[in-house]
Amino acid sequence: MLTRTTSAVLPRGRNSLTLRVRGRSIGTQSKFKIGSLKPRFPLEIIETIVGFVLLLHPFPKSGFLAIRSFTQGSKMLREISLRLYFRDVLLDDRALFVKVWDYLSTENAVFGGSNSFGWVRSLIGPSHIVASSAIKNIGSFVNLKTLELSFASEGSSTQDSVIHRLLDSFLHSPSRNILEKLALTEVPHVDAKLLESLSGMFPRLESLELGSTKRIESDCCIVCMEDSLVDIRHSPIPDYYANAEKLATSFARSLAPMSRLKHLYLGLLLSDAYALEDHLTHSDEAKGGRGVVTSFSSCLTCDRLREETQRREWLVSLSLSRALPSLDTIRWDTLFTSLARGRTESDEDGFYYASDDGFLQVPSAVTFLIHRHTGSGEVRTMIPVHS
Numbered sequence: 001m002l003t004r005t006t007s008a009v010l011p012r013g014r015n016s017l018t019l020r021v022r023g024r025s026i027g028t029q030s031k032f033k034i035g036s037l038k039p040r041f042p043l044e045i046i047e048t049i050v051g052f053v054l055l056l057h058p059f060p061k062s063g064f065l066a067i068r069s070f071t072q073g074s075k076m077l078r079e080i081s082l083r084l085y086f087r088d089v090l091l092d093d094r095a096l097f098v099k100v101w102d103y104l105s106t107e108n109a110v111f112g113g114s115n116s117f118g119w120v121r122s123l124i125g126p127s128h129i130v131a132s133s134a135i136k137n138i139g140s141f142v143n144l145k146t147l148e149l150s151f152a153s154e155g156s157s158t159q160d161s162v163i164h165r166l167l168d169s170f171l172h173s174p175s176r177n178i179l180e181k182l183a184l185t186e187v188p189h190v191d192a193k194l195l196e197s198l199s200g201m202f203p204r205l206e207s208l209e210l211g212s213t214k215r216i217e218s219d220c221c222i223v224c225m226e227d228s229l230v231d232i233r234h235s236p237i238p239d240y241y242a243n244a245e246k247l248a249t250s251f252a253r254s255l256a257p258m259s260r261l262k263h264l265y266l267g268l269l270l271s272d273a274y275a276l277e278d279h280l281t282h283s284d285e286a287k288g289g290r291g292v293v294t295s296f297s298s299c300l301t302c303d304r305l306r307e308e309t310q311r312r313e314w315l316v317s318l319s320l321s322r323a324l325p326s327l328d329t330i331r332w333d334t335l336f337t338s339l340a341r342g343r344t345e346s347d348e349d350g351f352y353y354a355s356d357d358g359f360l361q362v363p364s365a366v367t368f369l370i371h372r373h374t375g376s377g378e379v380r381t382m383i384p385v386h387s
């Protein structure tokens with residue numbers, strides 16, 4: 001996909017944008033004093049044009065064709081276009097990552113002093129791009145602002161080693177203090193140990209997203225959903241934390257080093273671990289064992305858990321917002337959304353079918369908007385917003 005044209009690079013100081021007078025190129029070798037006669041097309045406009053082209057042909061779908069002509073114009077144009085092209089790197093497999101790596105390595109040699117790996121500002125892809133020893137150090141992206149990795153292909157037995165490799169790769173990288181947003185999705189286990197590792201490595205993060213609940217299979221039947229629950233820690237209370245107070249204390253202590261954190265999303269359920277499985281059992285029985293997944297929000301049996309779950313969501317959010325004075329929002333996944341979506345798709349008994357309604361509607365979330373007192377920064381109020 002990515003091929004470099006060697007003829008594209010012109011010698012230093014001889015680019016195609018040098019002013020031409022009466023058909024003659026006036027370069028640095030001219031005997032005339034022409035300092036003020038060497039206008040160049042404003043870089044900002046060039047960047048805007050290239051950026052506009054890349055909007056229509058983003059990486060990697062454009063397959064490099066969109067910017068090929070830019071890279072052949074001059075060295076300057078080549079650097080601008082490649083810097084913009086590789087700014088947001090979206091990967092779907094390891095092979096593409098290797099191609100990108102090789103390409104940037106080649107450009108690194110071409111541009112010498114300017115580190116082409118610094119062009120990458122956001123990197124989005126699957127976790128196994130860092131899982132293989134064949135993959136180079138991901139911390140080499142020295143200007144990385146956003147990193148999003150899906151752990152969908154990991155299990156509880158591989159998660160720790162991938163996290164360890166990821167953190168190791170940033171150990172000596174300047175980007176550990178530059179990274180603003182880190183999102184690890186579909187992680188089998190989110191716990192205080194993981195939070196502590198991440199806050200130790202990335203203390204200047206402004207946005208952290210970690211979640212397990214997207215691994216729950218909610219688009220098919222009860223059997224598929226039950227199978228998907230086996231290898232994930234979707235609800236850490238009470239098996240891993242006896243109660244919400246203990247979870248709040250532990251999470252707050254682990255995240256405390258992130259003194260700039262503004263937005264926190266933890267894709268966990270704070271209802272008891274058994275709640276979800278119990279619901280699958282009694283909702284199926286109520287439907288005569290038809291194997292359909294019914295809406296949690298409309299279940300009268302489960303509704304007794306609503307108040308306690310919402311108390312936990314409030315309590316843990318308050319503890320975290322006090323421990324992290326920079327926090328503006330905290331988001332959780334929840335079984336108890338206040339929204340009654342999909343009602344028009346229920347059957348005559350008021351049950352929602354998974355194929356229509358998606359049951360949990362993952363991610364059903366509650367976001368607490370934190371308002372603080374000016375000056376003291378103490379929490380004044382938190383407003384829960386369901387989505």
Ligand SMILES: [Zn+2]
Nearest residue numbers: 220221223224
């Ligand atoms: Zn199924």
Ligand SMILES: [Zn+2]
Nearest residue numbers: 279299301302
């Ligand atoms: Zn229920």
